Amino acid sequence: MTVTLDPVTDADLGYVLAVLREADLPSAGIGDDTVRLFLADADGERVGVGGFEDYGGTGLLRSIAIEPGARGQGYGTALVETLEAEAGAAGIENLLLLTTDAGPFFESLGYEPAEWSVVPDSSALSAVCPDTATCLSKRL
Helix, strand or coil: CCCEEEECCHHHHHHHHHHHHHCCCCCCCCCCCCEEEEEEEECCEEEEEEEEEECCCEEEEEEEEECHHHCCCCHHHHHHHHHHHHHHHCCCCEEEEEECCCHHHHHCCCCEECCHHHCCCCCHHHHHCCCCCEEEEEEC
């Protein structure tokens, strides 16, 4: 399965916010220059969104959300793998993420538990995630 990524434009922000809201994900920092956000496309159809923040060799994977009607079809895995390739091409060597309920999904993709202390303080996402969120890490 192939998912292509298109950078989010200002015209796409309404769609992005709606998908994140539907998935009950925070929108903190969306639209900031530090967040590289993409639309996920499969066979000409939008299937979701995702992105990362770049902190010089370390990245924070964030805002991974698949459209409700497209879930369970492998798009989430394809989106994460495509974002990992994009992050690696940008010079990121280690990806982190914070999650409250998708830990098993990300662990199935090679992410391992990590300490919250590795999350960059400047991330808008870390400020809004609950203390109960799990931090995971993957070396690219």
